[in-house]
Amino acid sequence: MATTPARLDPADLLAVGDLLTDEERLIRDTVRRFADERIRPEIGDWFERGVFPVRELAPELGRLGVLGMHLDGYGCTGSTATAYGVACMELEAADSGLRSFVSVQGSLAMRSIHAFGSEEQKQQWLPDLAAGRAIGCFALTEPDFGSDPANMRTRARRKGEDWVLGGSKMWITNGSVSDVAVVWAQTEEGVRGFLVPRDTPGFTANDVHGKLSLRASVTSELVLDEVLLPADAMLPGVRGLKGPLSSLNEARYGILWGTVGAARDCYTTALDYARTRIQFERPIAGFQLTQQKLVEMMLEVEKAYLVAVRIGRLKDEGRSLPAHISFGKLNNVRTALEIARSARTILGANGITTEYPVLRHANNLESVLTYEGTSEIHTLVLGEAITGESAYR
Structure with missing residues (x-):
């Protein structure tokens, strides 16, 4: 039949x-x-x-x-x-x-x-x-220490049963609007996490202005000036960098999926535009060079989508490793950024306006490419995974 x-x-x-x-x-x-x-x-x-x-x-x-x-x-x-x-x-x-x-x-x-x-x-x-009644942020990155959090300068010291925090954090999403900040600091016993409510004396947040990327997002500098916290403000369940880094791995997992959406949006926007944009008396979708761009975008979107699904299944089975997450973030963010740039060329001058999402995605993806692990760091994670040799230092 x-x-x-x-x-x-x-x-x-x-x-x-x-x-x-x-x-x-x-x-x-x-x-x-x-x-x-x-x-x-x-x-x-x-x-x-x-x-x-x-x-x-x-x-x-x-x-x-x-x-x-x-x-x-x-x-x-x-x-x-x-x-x-x-x-x-x-x-x-x-x-x-x-x-x-x-x-x-x-x-x-x-x-x-x-x-x-x-x-x-x-x-x-x-x-x-x-x-959503409260908003939180996560404060690990510092002005001088992004990829190397082990050398953070923010310190927490004992004062009787309490803690006193001093230092600053930078590029903190949600920072100035948060009701609670999860702040990571060096202590005599290693890196520890602390919950800092927004109204704590000595804690201030200043928004970063002049951004050309992630403009529809709150980005802040956090300043901790002799912030006094009770003993029960410390997160008791972890000591050392494995705490913040494990949470970062969760966020990176979301990124490897999220960028598939940005890439798809750029591709479908370019496809729709090419079908209706008339030049030389026919849609530009009918020209070979335009079709080549669209096909290349489609191929890469689908491959990135497959990567995300595979890593998602590994994670659901309890078998995902940091190298898997690095694979997804490195590949999918890089792919999405290239798709955004290619899609912009199909839209021509229209592609630079906010009427279309493509250049907005491209600008945003420039930040996504480097935050929560730069391409270089994820390359080294994967290099160590396949060679057994660490090349960080």
């Missing part, structure tokens, strides 16, 4: 989405609808003005269920890693700043409290963070 040929979807030619479960596809479609209806009509204006309405959006994202969605209990939905990745893909298809907010809230701030906090700390903060 003859079968009807499958219809090809130009946005997903290999039907990679069929590899997702019904629940994962439902999450994909729900988050995509939210992004399309709530974010896309506004994001160009937010990016141009350099604003992001965090307090307005956080409760909406909480009701959507994406804040800390891969964590269990305390108001979190306990989804699979792949489902969380799919949500990140749809969030970043709208804008990297939106995915960054969700990622920092859930994979960095909430995950650190969930994994390393006391029961009292979890009960105090996680339900409000999951609902």
Whole structure:
């Protein structure tokens, strides 16, 4: 009996989405609808003005269920890693700043409290963070120490039963709007994490201005000037860099998915534009050079999508390693950035305006390329994984 040929979807030619479960596809479609209806009509204006309405959006994202969605209990939905990745893909298809907010809230701030906090700390903060009633940030990077956090200068010293923190942190997403900062500092017993409420005396946050990337995102410098904290402000469950680095790995996982969304958005925007842009009395989609660009973009989007699904499944099976995450971030961010640049050439002059998302994605991806592990660092992680030799020093 003859079968009807499958219809090809130009946005997903290999039907990679069929590899997702019904629940994962439902999450994909729900988050995509939210992004399309709530974010896309506004994001160009937010990016141009350099604003992001965090307090307005956080409760909406909480009701959507994406804040800390891969964590269990305390108001979190306990989804699979792949489902969380799919949500990140749809969030970043709208804008990297939106995915960054969700990622920092859930994979960095909430995950650190969930994994390393006391029961009292979890009960105090996680339900409000999951609902978007509170906002968190994660403070590891310093002005002079990004890829080398082991040499951070922020210090915490004992004062009786209390702690006193001093130092500064830089490039902190959500910093000035956070109700609680997860601050990592050197102590006599190694690196420890501390929960610093926003109204703590000596704690200030100053926004970074003049950004050409991630403009629809709050980025801050944190200053800790003899900040006095009670003993129970310290996260008791971890000591050393394995704490912050394990949370960073969770955030990097979201990035390897998110950038697939940004890449897909650039590709489909260029495809739609090429079909309707008339030059020499026909759509530019009919020219060989344009088709070559579109095909190359489509190939790379699908390969990045397959990489994300595979790493998601490994993570759900408890078999993912840091090298897998580095593989995904290195490949997918680099791929997305090249797709954005190629898509811009198809849009011509129209591609430089906020009417189209392509150059906004390209600018954002320049930050995504270097934050939470530069390409060089991930290259060295993978180099060590395949050779057994460390080349960091």
